[in-house]
Amino acid sequence: MRRPVAPGGRARSAHVARPRQRDTEKTTATGGRDRPGPAPSSMPSPPPDVRRPNRPGSFAAFAVALLGAIALCACKAPVLRDEVDTVVLLSIDSLRADHVGAHGYGWPTTPSIDALAARGTVFERAYSTTSWTLPAHVSMLTGLEAETHGVIDDGRSIPATILTIAERAKAAGVETAGVYSGPYLQPAYGFGRGFGTYANCSGIGADDAGLGLDWGERKGTHRKSHEAVTNPCIRARVGAWARSAPRTGKRFLFVHLWDVHYDYAPPPGYVEIFDPDYRGSADFSKLFVNESIRAGMPARDLRRLIALYDGEIRWTDDTIAGILADLDAAGLLRRSIVVVTADHGEEFLEHGGKAHRLSLHEEVLRVPMIVARPGGPEIGRRSEEVVSLVDVAPAICSWLVLDCADLGTAGPLAEAAVPGPARGGGDGRGRDDALAHLKARRLDDEAFRARVGHHAKVVERPGGGIEFYAAPDFPGSDLKPSESFDRAGLSRASAAAADSVGALDARVARAQEKGRLLRPVDLAPTAAIDDATRDRLESLGYLPRTESSP
Numbered sequence: 001m002r003r004p005v006a007p008g009g010r011a012r013s014a015h016v017a018r019p020r021q022r023d024t025e026k027t028t029a030t031g032g033r034d035r036p037g038p039a040p041s042s043m044p045s046p047p048p049d050v051r052r053p054n055r056p057g058s059f060a061a062f063a064v065a066l067l068g069a070i071a072l073c074a075c076k077a078p079v080l081r082d083e084v085d086t087v088v089l090l091s092i093d094s095l096r097a098d099h100v101g102a103h104g105y106g107w108p109t110t111p112s113i114d115a116l117a118a119r120g121t122v123f124e125r126a127y128s129t130t131s132w133t134l135p136a137h138v139s140m141l142t143g144l145e146a147e148t149h150g151v152i153d154d155g156r157s158i159p160a161t162i163l164t165i166a167e168r169a170k171a172a173g174v175e176t177a178g179v180y181s182g183p184y185l186q187p188a189y190g191f192g193r194g195f196g197t198y199a200n201c202s203g204i205g206a207d208d209a210g211l212g213l214d215w216g217e218r219k220g221t222h223r224k225s226h227e228a229v230t231n232p233c234i235r236a237r238v239g240a241w242a243r244s245a246p247r248t249g250k251r252f253l254f255v256h257l258w259d260v261h262y263d264y265a266p267p268p269g270y271v272e273i274f275d276p277d278y279r280g281s282a283d284f285s286k287l288f289v290n291e292s293i294r295a296g297m298p299a300r301d302l303r304r305l306i307a308l309y310d311g312e313i314r315w316t317d318d319t320i321a322g323i324l325a326d327l328d329a330a331g332l333l334r335r336s337i338v339v340v341t342a343d344h345g346e347e348f349l350e351h352g353g354k355a356h357r358l359s360l361h362e363e364v365l366r367v368p369m370i371v372a373r374p375g376g377p378e379i380g381r382r383s384e385e386v387v388s389l390v391d392v393a394p395a396i397c398s399w400l401v402l403d404c405a406d407l408g409t410a411g412p413l414a415e416a417a418v419p420g421p422a423r424g425g426g427d428g429r430g431r432d433d434a435l436a437h438l439k440a441r442r443l444d445d446e447a448f449r450a451r452v453g454h455h456a457k458v459v460e461r462p463g464g465g466i467e468f469y470a471a472p473d474f475p476g477s478d479l480k481p482s483e484s485f486d487r488a489g490l491s492r493a494s495a496a497a498a499d500s501v502g503a504l505d506a507r508v509a510r511a512q513e514k515g516r517l518l519r520p521v522d523l524a525p526t527a528a529i530d531d532a533t534r535d536r537l538e539s540l541g542y543l544p545r546t547e548s549s550p
């Protein structure tokens, strides 16, 4: 997004070191050791499926009553039952894990997030369920795989039979609030359900107005939203909520931050932190359809592009510092758990692609995952457990002592903020793998599918091409698969590769079967995407509009 105004004087002196080689670095082994020291912290001083019948109606009332009647959470024991009254979920759109200091990045992109991480656990191997905004956020907020919730393309919204974490929280009397800033988080997709307030910072009008604009309003709104600066709005809306939120009971706050999403145009002063001496004149606007941003582009311009991305991350990290300060001033941070994650990462031509929603490579699939207690001790823990966005909702259930028996065991994410000996560190209590799905843009019935296990990753491309990545190539880089073959060649693949494909098939079958149970009537398009929204999504590259779109 373009930045018409300066941020108000938070420019930093230029950093010193050159960025490390992105393509091949391994972050899990060296995470954080050589990164600059974090900025001063803004933290306070330590002190079986449950399906919801059609709504509204008696079945819905029954389901809510059932939730209330179950006294104890069937998830992991709520070890923080008396210590936590607020959960804050920060989703930073398009933030790849290896550009976060706490995840090992060598540039000062995230001093505030790094300070948070010191009071919690960094999950080195956290994965999205896809590589674009809509299905990833559905997974994050429902605890369901993409092929279970079924919201895998434009025009679908969260089925009425599936509960979001906000709905579960609200049904239990938790104060709920959300702030969103991108078009795929609009209430029309179902994300507003369960939130007492669901504030719109997307730059396309009040709340759900983006789906109801006529042609006359469309062009101006389109331009406005494309160039929108959303972070100040987010800070203001969160601050207003913090000042007015009830001081008793429990609270759940969801914040979707959009400005890291392309185009990368941070406010003045930010790109200079990462690239003070660029003398080129390359045009980085309209990234997704900008044909000069492609494989083979000048290396110096590519470095500049990445510096602009890093500038957006730092600008967003500064916003998070402000959000945390506002929550702290309102007294809401001391007994809170804060989760920092992303819906997906971003490609910078590592495999020839740019942006996201094109592949399931590590650079788009691996996301930051930090679970912290700002008012707790500096436990500074790191975990190499494989975790997924689908683990977020069960963990929130555990912390707020909600019933989420249908979502299964909360796992290591839920225990991440608990002081004491390291938990969730490969002790076998975590998940075996993470599953991902991406519907191919031009092939209605085909998809990318991936399974990330503890020692290997397998990706099936549309058409049956299979790529297998094994240690030591994985984790850390998936530039070159250990083996490539197709379905017909499975019998000739190595035993490890064949086993991984079998495990992928089994996981996909289970996810789809659960989907059939949760939404017995096949999904019909449920979000009527009007022309204005379609135009906007096309401009962002989410929908193909011309032959020039990748």
Ligand SMILES: [Zn+2]
Residues within 6 Å of the ligand: 093, 094, 132, 133, 134, 343, 344
């Ligand atoms: Zn996104």
